[in-house]
Amino acid sequence: xxxxxxxxxxxxxxxxxxxxxxxxxxxxxxxxxxxxxxxxxxxxxxxxxxxxxxxxxxxxxxxxxxxxxxxxxxxxxxxxxxxxxxxxxxxxxxxxxxxxxxxxxxxxxxxxxxxxxxxxxxxxxxxxxxxxxxxxxxxxxxxxxxxxxxxxxxxxxxxxxxxxxxxxxxxxxxxxxxxxxxxxxxxxxxxxxxxxxxxxxxxxxxxxxxxxxxxxxxxxxxxxxxxxxxxxxxxxxxxxxxxxxxxxxxxxxxxxxxxxxxxxxxxxxxxxxxxxxxxxxxxxxxxx
Numbered sequence: 001x002x003x004x005x006x007x008x009x010x011x012x013x014x015x016x017x018x019x020x021x022x023x024x025x026x027x028x029x030x031x032x033x034x035x036x037x038x039x040x041x042x043x044x045x046x047x048x049x050x051x052x053x054x055x056x057x058x059x060x061x062x063x064x065x066x067x068x069x070x071x072x073x074x075x076x077x078x079x080x081x082x083x084x085x086x087x088x089x090x091x092x093x094x095x096x097x098x099x100x101x102x103x104x105x106x107x108x109x110x111x112x113x114x115x116x117x118x119x120x121x122x123x124x125x126x127x128x129x130x131x132x133x134x135x136x137x138x139x140x141x142x143x144x145x146x147x148x149x150x151x152x153x154x155x156x157x158x159x160x161x162x163x164x165x166x167x168x169x170x171x172x173x174x175x176x177x178x179x180x181x182x183x184x185x186x187x188x189x190x191x192x193x194x195x196x197x198x199x200x201x202x203x204x205x206x207x208x209x210x211x212x213x214x215x216x217x218x219x220x221x222x223x224x225x226x227x228x229x230x231x232x233x234x235x236x237x238x239x240x241x242x243x244x245x246x247x248x249x250x251x252x253x254x255x256x257x258x259x260x261x262x263x264x265x266x267x268x269x270x271x272x273x274x275x276x277x278x279x280x281x282x283x284x285x286x287x288x
Contacts, residue, residue, distance in 0.1 A: 001213070003205055006144060007168055008032040008059065009213055012044040012051050014077075017117025024265065028077045029209050031170055033163075034059065035142035037067040040091075041161060041170050042209065045080035046123040049088065052081070064089055070138065070146070071095040072172030073158040074102035074109060076121035078209065083126040092129040094138070096150065098157025100128045114269065132159060151197065153190025154183065160197060167204040169219065171197060175226035177211045181266045182233055187277050191230060191288055198223045227288045234287050236260050237278040249276055 001009040010030045015023040030052060031041040038061055040052065053063045066089045071079050074095065082103070086093060095103055102109035106125045110118045132138075134150035138161075149160040151174040161170040174193050176182050184190045198220060206219035214222045233256070240255040241247050247255075253272040254264055281287060 002059075003168065003207070003213060004166055006033055006035055006142075007163070007166070007205075007207075008034065008055070009207060010044075010051060010055055012048045014045045014048070014121075017120065026077075027210075029207065029211075029213075031207055032056075033140060033144060033146075034061060034065075035140055035144045037141060038065040039068045039070065039140050039146075040066060040085070041070050042072055042078040042172070043069060043081040043085055045077055045121040046084070048081040049084045052085070053088075066091045068138075068140070069093045070132075070161065071099065071103065072160070072170070072209065073155045074099040075113075075155065075173070076115065076118060078172070079103055079126070080122045083122075083124040086126055093126060094130040094132055095128055096148075096157030096159050097131040097133065098152075099155065100131055100157075103128055116268065134159075149196065151193035153186050153188075153193045155185060158193070160193075162200060167202050168207060169197060169200060169203050169205070170207045171209075173209050175208060175211075175223055176229050177208075178225055178229040178232075179262065180210060181262065181271055182229070182274050183270050184274055185277060187230065187234070187281055187287060191227065194223050194226050194230075231286070231288045233260065233275070234278050234281070235285075237275050238282060238285070240275075241279060241282065249273075252276075252279075 011027055013027045016026045028044050030044045033039040068091055104125055106122050132148045136148040138146040147162045151158050151160045154173040158172055160174055203219045206214040236256045236259040240252055249272040252275055253267050256275050257266055
């Protein structure tokens with residue numbers, strides 16, 4: 001899907017593995033900026049390079065034109081194909097400094113954040129060429145520059161990227177999707193990151209990882225939805241833990257998902273960690 005003359009959205013389907021070993025249909029968006037060079041924002045899971053390379057050929061670009069990958073963070077759905085693409089093209093890889101270790105040592109990521117089917121989602125460790133910090137400007141040439149916005153919450157080093165002039169916001173996983181599996185580490189940091197993105201004036205396109213592209217006012221409505229979703233999650237956690245101040249994490253996870261109307265197949269340790277983060281704020285009813 002072409003967003004404008006430079007920006008393209010690639011919707012990449014894949015199968016995730018549930019804790020029970022079943023396959024779950026998912027998709028993730030990868031974004032391509034085509035100018036003097038080709039820049040990828042995230043790379044999807046392992047084997048996504050095939051979709052990316054095929055798409056490049058449809059827009060009369062060569063695989064060798066990819067000179068840069070910018071990762072919004074280190075999780076498998078975002079960096080899974082990075083190693084394969086870098087090996088094919090020799091491109092540089094950039095990520096926030098707080099995410100570097102998990103990209104260069106994926107076995108460490110799996111140890112600290114075990115995920116079912118991890119090995120099938122990640123093609124391997126890859127060296128990072130540039131570490132990013134809040135406020136950095138990435139010059140893509142051809143008048144295209146990306147502003148780095150540190151958006152912690154989903155992970156410590158999550159970033160969003162803003163393309164001035166075209167007013168496109170690439171938000172990564174900063175905004176949770178209502179009805180989808182909620183995964184973030186720090187509740188208040190997530191809320192503050194969304195509010196920061198909402199403060200950007202004149203957004204024309206909001207490009208997320210797990211939701212369809214949004215235009216104009218829909219972008220701001222989408223961020224409001226994300227905030228309300230976090231508040232609903234908080235209320236569901238408080239309700240589920242009302243009679244048990246120290247609930248068993250996986251049981252709490254199951255009860256909260258039931259309250260939210262999300263299928264129990266989503267019960268896993270990562271979601272349980274999300275709900276545990278809400279328990280740390282059990283004395284606060286309104287968090288947005």
